Amino acid sequence: MSPTRFASEHKWIYYGAIIVLLGLVVAGLVRYKAITTNNKAVSKANQLADAAVEAGLPRPDTELIASVLGTDGGLVCDDPASALKSALWKINVSNGAAFVGQRPVIGDGRALRAEATIIEIYCPDKLDKIQDRLDDLKTDDTVRR
Amino acid sequence: MSSMDMPADAPRQSARATSATVPAAPRLTWLTLALMTTASVASLRAAPTMAVYGLACVFLYLVPAIVFLLPTALVSAELASGWNGGVYRWVSEGLSKPLGFLAVWCQFAMTIFYYPSLLAFVASTIAYIIDPALASSGLYTAIVIVVLYWTGVWVSSRGTKALAGLSSWGLVIGTLVPGTLLVVLGMVFLAQGNPSAAPMTASHLFPAWTGLASLVLIVNNFLSYSGMEMNAVHVSSLKDPAKEYPKSMFLAMGLVLLIFILPALAISWVVPADQTSLTAGVMQAFDAFFSYFDIGWMTPIAAVMLISASLAGMLTWLAGPSKGLLEISRSEGYLPPYLQQLNRFGIQQNILVTQGIVTTVIALGYAFIPNVSNVYWIFSTITTQVYLIVYLLMFVAAVKLRKNQPDHPRGYRVPALTLVCVVGFLASAAAMVIGFVPPSQFGSNSVLLYVVIIGCGLGALGLLIPWAFLKFRKPSWQLEAAREEEGA
Numbered sequence: 001m002s003p004t005r006f007a008s009e010h011k012w013i014y015y016g017a018i019i020v021l022l023g024l025v026v027a028g029l030v031r032y033k034a035i036t037t038n039n040k041a042v043s044k045a046n047q048l049a050d051a052a053v054e055a056g057l058p059r060p061d062t063e064l065i066a067s068v069l070g071t072d073g074g075l076v077c078d079d080p081a082s083a084l085k086s087a088l089w090k091i092n093v094s095n096g097a098a099f100v101g102q103r104p105v106i107g108d109g110r111a112l113r114a115e116a117t118i119i120e121i122y123c124p125d126k127l128d129k130i131q132d133r134l135d136d137l138k139t140d141d142t143v144r145r
Numbered sequence: 146m147s148s149m150d151m152p153a154d155a156p157r158q159s160a161r162a163t164s165a166t167v168p169a170a171p172r173l174t175w176l177t178l179a180l181m182t183t184a185s186v187a188s189l190r191a192a193p194t195m196a197v198y199g200l201a202c203v204f205l206y207l208v209p210a211i212v213f214l215l216p217t218a219l220v221s222a223e224l225a226s227g228w229n230g231g232v233y234r235w236v237s238e239g240l241s242k243p244l245g246f247l248a249v250w251c252q253f254a255m256t257i258f259y260y261p262s263l264l265a266f267v268a269s270t271i272a273y274i275i276d277p278a279l280a281s282s283g284l285y286t287a288i289v290i291v292v293l294y295w296t297g298v299w300v301s302s303r304g305t306k307a308l309a310g311l312s313s314w315g316l317v318i319g320t321l322v323p324g325t326l327l328v329v330l331g332m333v334f335l336a337q338g339n340p341s342a343a344p345m346t347a348s349h350l351f352p353a354w355t356g357l358a359s360l361v362l363i364v365n366n367f368l369s370y371s372g373m374e375m376n377a378v379h380v381s382s383l384k385d386p387a388k389e390y391p392k393s394m395f396l397a398m399g400l401v402l403l404i405f406i407l408p409a410l411a412i413s414w415v416v417p418a419d420q421t422s423l424t425a426g427v428m429q430a431f432d433a434f435f436s437y438f439d440i441g442w443m444t445p446i447a448a449v450m451l452i453s454a455s456l457a458g459m460l461t462w463l464a465g466p467s468k469g470l471l472e473i474s475r476s477e478g479y480l481p482p483y484l485q486q487l488n489r490f491g492i493q494q495n496i497l498v499t500q501g502i503v504t505t506v507i508a509l510g511y512a513f514i515p516n517v518s519n520v521y522w523i524f525s526t527i528t529t530q531v532y533l534i535v536y537l538l539m540f541v542a543a544v545k546l547r548k549n550q551p552d553h554p555r556g557y558r559v560p561a562l563t564l565v566c567v568v569g570f571l572a573s574a575a576a577m578v579i580g581f582v583p584p585s586q587f588g589s590n591s592v593l594l595y596v597v598i599i600g601c602g603l604g605a606l607g608l609l610i611p612w613a614f615l616k617f618r619k620p621s622w623q624l625e626a627a628r629e630e631e632g633a
Contacts, residue, residue: 010303010306010307013303013307013311014311017453021452024274024275024445024448024449024452025445025446025449027274027275028444028446028448028449029442029445029446031276031445032442032444057417057418058342061342061417061437064415064417064433064437067433068429068432074432075428075429076429078280083519084280084282084518086519087265087518087519087522088265090521090522091265091266091521091525092194093584094194094365095366095369096191096194096202096205096206096369096405097369097371098188098190098369098405098458099187099371099372099458099462100255100256100259100462100528100529100532101368101369101529102191102525102529103365103525104522104526104584105358105365105584105585106357106358106361106362106582106585107584136588137585137588138584138585138588139358139585140357140359141355141358142353142355142359143197143199143418144199144201144348144349144351
């Protein structure tokens, strides 16, 4: 890198940024709770794996599913139908750009449906709230399986 | 710098800078500029989205690299090694000054709508770290967008040096380190004898062909490399722009390719495509990845890294296009004097503040009318359409400059420039045409309605507003220094 680094008169801006980011790291580590895998989590993971096979996908690793989705679906079931999450979700059905080139595409039907399958198994009471959103999408099979 | 390397009109430029009381540009190394360029184009944010395509993500990034990244990078390397100032200067010299203004306006205007969506993503990632329930709060999202944007403006207003350091470090901490970790862990996963979650056979190198949807996916991916030329506006900060800028561009090109392809591939090895949820977003994919290795606690750290990379990218975008807009406006009087004012660090503070007011209004939409945020995705299509105008102009200008000013000193010359420009122009034109195809989000609504919305947005933002600036500008808007120079 360059003389622009810490040798500049902007040290305190760098220090401020470091402190804020470290604060977030500490907050994240304190709040992070590894999902405890139990029989119920494994059973739900098996249901999801079966659904994947039925949909023509390779059977995913159930241990991995259990450790991410636990018994309650984790982040997926956390208010999936809220206006804001819906807005972010729509922005994420996009191309491979990380910054200004991000643009919506015609998403893969089965990949987008995967979320509904997770919700159906882990938090079925929230399924109807996102069903309309999924039904309204124009999709295609763009992922080779 | 040897006299041969010095652009013929460089002394004129420096005279202009002095007389307009612009502080001397701070020095940047070519490595810093390469990192800034990479930070403004690539991050890991897109990796989980592309991991869904498995091995085909290599194809989806390589084809656009050949037809769009390569022409963009090579052409901007030649132009920046011969002319200071970035895209406005290239188009001004090659085509005309009003078109130069149009080019830099389009580069600038598209970012106005981009910041709210980028910062909304950052807000949701911060929420993941401190309290996921916050992600559903419009007020929280609006506050984060406003606070981060104005902090970015404040940092940018401290000068190029401050943001060059932050954006370079943001790239290293937020993208290069976690990206390397993902790739190494992915290789460990395969080395342990685990089968890849996504099939890795030769037939899976190509995405499924379903006609229009596949074409939309492939062509829209050209835009993944948007912004490679943007940091050329800082070329005068290099010690020897003619030699150093091309070097910086080639390094950035390599880094961008590696950052886009390898982490996406690594995620596709470990995380099954059917287990990623777009609502839970990027963090869920990272959580699944790290959980496999029993280092789930890395997920919040990765989240902080992603935040730093996103903010680093935002800083480069705050500083680049607005600087180009300022420079042509100061010399030609295209913007009102208020927007031409500089702060004591030589930064276009008033342009950034004006842009910030629009960003704040959009952010307030998240807080008070969250349902409206559901259509914000349309902005991303309109803004990318507007950005493509820049590329169309740039490729035409490059050919014209080679024809009209063949002896102008350039530190680097693109072999077969016309062919390269034709490929880049056609790729940009194809991306613009494909931009009128309704995506998933538009559902079963009328295609004509979509075309009208995108066409009107493109016309208003990319043509009508810059035309109005040119039409209604006043002679008094041109700085005294620039007028004197014209007279001389």
